[in-house]
Every structure is written in C-alpha cells, then in structure tokens.
Amino acid sequence: MSTPLLEVKNLVKYFPIRTGVLRRVTGQVRAVDDVSFTINKGETLGLVGESGCGKTTVSRTLLRLIPATSGQVLFDGAPVLSANRAQQKAFRRKMQIIFQDPYASLDPRRTVAESIAEGLVIHGVGSRDEQQVKLQAIMEKVGLSPSLLERFPHEFSGGQRQRIGIARALIMEPELLVLDEPVSALDVSIQAQVLNLLIQLQRDLGLTYLFVAHNLAVVEYVSTRIGIMYLGKMVELAPRADVFARPFHPYTKALKAAVPVPRPTAHRDRIVLEGDVPSPSNPPSGCRFHPRCWMATDICKTHEPALEEKAPGRWAACHFWDKV
Ligand code: SF4
Numbered sequence: 001m002s003t004p005l006l007e008v009k010n011l012v013k014y015f016p017i018r019t020g021v022l023r024r025v026t027g028q029v030r031a032v033d034d035v036s037f038t039i040n041k042g043e044t045l046g047l048v049g050e051s052g053c054g055k056t057t058v059s060r061t062l063l064r065l066i067p068a069t070s071g072q073v074l075f076d077g078a079p080v081l082s083a084n085r086a087q088q089k090a091f092r093r094k095m096q097i098i099f100q101d102p103y104a105s106l107d108p109r110r111t112v113a114e115s116i117a118e119g120l121v122i123h124g125v126g127s128r129d130e131q132q133v134k135l136q137a138i139m140e141k142v143g144l145s146p147s148l149l150e151r152f153p154h155e156f157s158g159g160q161r162q163r164i165g166i167a168r169a170l171i172m173e174p175e176l177l178v179l180d181e182p183v184s185a186l187d188v189s190i191q192a193q194v195l196n197l198l199i200q201l202q203r204d205l206g207l208t209y210l211f212v213a214h215n216l217a218v219v220e221y222v223s224t225r226i227g228i229m230y231l232g233k234m235v236e237l238a239p240r241a242d243v244f245a246r247p248f249h250p251y252t253k254a255l256k257a258a259v260p261v262p263r264p265t266a267h268r269d270r271i272v273l274e275g276d277v278p279s280p281s282n283p284p285s286g287c288r289f290h291p292r293c294w295m296a297t298d299i300c301k302t303h304e305p306a307l308e309e310k311a312p313g314r315w316a317a318c319h320f321w322d323k324v
Contacts, residue, residue, distance in 0.1 A: 002040035004074075005208045006062070006176060011035045011071035013054075013061045017281060029281045031057040033232035035071075036307075039176070044202065044209040046219030046240070048255065049229035052277050055212045058229070059178045063095055064088065075176070093123060096169035100181035102161035106153040112164055113149040119172045138167045141204075143197060159190035163197065170201065179211045183218060195221055217259045220244060225313075228252045231288040232280050234307055237315040248316035250293050250324055287319070295320055 017027040073080040136146040142163040183191040228236040236249040257271040290296040307317040
C-alpha cells in the first residue's frame, strides 16, 4: 500500500473583501473551499484548472506562504499549519517550491552561486567548502556547467533560469517539490527539456511532486494522478490514464477536449465551454459548474454534489458522473 507524504484535509482559504473608508469586510472570496487530497511518496499529483480556480492558492496555503482559513495539512503525518517556528523551519527544508517566473524569483544583484546557496546559509547547512561542493554538484545535476556559478541571472535564457530555480530548491534536499506552473513562462521548445529534467530528477532523487498547471497536456505528461479544480473545489481526482480514458466530470471532459491532438483527423469530442468562470466571491448555487454545464438539470442548481469515490481510486463531484 502506498504511503502518503502529504495529506490535505478540508483546506479552506477565504480572502476578505474590504470596502468603504473604514475598510469593513463586506464579503469573502472563496478561493479554496473544502479541498482534500493526498500525495503518495514518489508520485506526481497534477493540479489543473482555469485561472482563478484556486490551484495556486492551494499550493501556497499548504506551504504556509499564506495563512489558511481552516483545514489540516500533514507532512509525513506531522501537522504543518499548526507547526511552531522551529518545526516550520524544518518543513521549509523538506517542502520546496518552484515558481512560474524564474527571473522574478531570482535576485538580479546576486550571482547564481549566492542565489542557490541562500537556503544553505539561512539553515546553516555545512561549512563554506562543503557548500561549494554542493553547489558544483547541483549545477551538474540540473544540466548547467559549474563554471557559470559566478554569473548573474540576466546572463541566462529562460530555460537556464528555471534550471537555476530547480537547483535552488534541490540543494536543500527536499522530499516534496511544489511546482507552480514551472514551464508556462517558457518557449514551447524549452518546455519539454525542463519537464524531462524534472522527471529524471524525480527518478534519481525519489522526489514527490505537486505539479500545478492550467494546461492539461503538460500535466498529462508528468503526472501519476490528476486533480481537477473548478471555482475553489476539487471536482475530479483520479489516476492519469483514467482521467484521459473516461472522465467522470463534464468539466474534465471539456478541458480534455481543448488539448491539441497531433493528428487533426482523429475523432474528438467538440466541447466549447460557454462564458467565463463565475466570481469566487459569489459562486453559483448547487453545483458551481452548472451555469456552464451542458448536462445540468434542476437538481444541479440546488444540490451541491459531494466529491465521492465513484470507482476504486476515482473521485468525482457530479450528480451524473456515469453519463459523462
Ligand atoms: Fe454538470 Fe450537474 Fe454534474 Fe454539475 S452536477 S457537473 S451541473 S451534470
């Protein structure tokens, strides 16, 4: 049986809406609304959804980059959200994040060596000589020459800068990497190189990934299981092959239909989602997807479907999951 490395239970993150001179709270943006999932050791969970679905907020909340409203996060069985400062420092080493924009996450005034070694210095890991040895080794691991260590970020291409970002995270020897749209700012020709590097590193180092992206094709390439989010809710969670063979949620089916296929003559469902994602400050009643769902009936407008296990390992939140 697989062992969970990360368990997220009923995670909620609301952002207050403040208006008027007195900045009174007049509403809540329900960015993440009761989201639960686990990630087993050594697997990649892909978290997908349109912009504003809450996937990035989930990743930042579970790392405590922003405070959660409620819920529980367990890392290797230990609570993360209630950890004290010392415990939190230990979690920070084990759980690292890689951001979408590698340029913005690197200080332009620091050399690559200074940027990558920052975590080692903060956590007091090793002597200066030992840190140098680690720096050289990690550069090679991410496919960059150690001779580039004294250069500055602007001297590198986007793909190289993302490799520096990966090196910066890996030098702390984490167990979990949260990858927040790690290739979406890169040219398409470079994306595959970085994805292949991440897959190779996972195999070599036994890493566990939470891979956040809006692009289902990218997530398909790297994931063991896929979680689909819509308007702050997890609507489907299943092994990758099952999601692509037969989705249990109409929204997943629509995302899948939007993935480009290499053979234009191949049969595919044509689904065009009408309208934009509604505001998370005032989500639709019942099933949040009902205003855009071509299968919606009256019950969908009044009764919110729970995320339930419909088949072994396959979770979906839809009243008509068996007819999708
Ligand atoms: Fe569509 Fe109804 Fe299923 Fe929601 S519950 S996804 S509205 S069919």
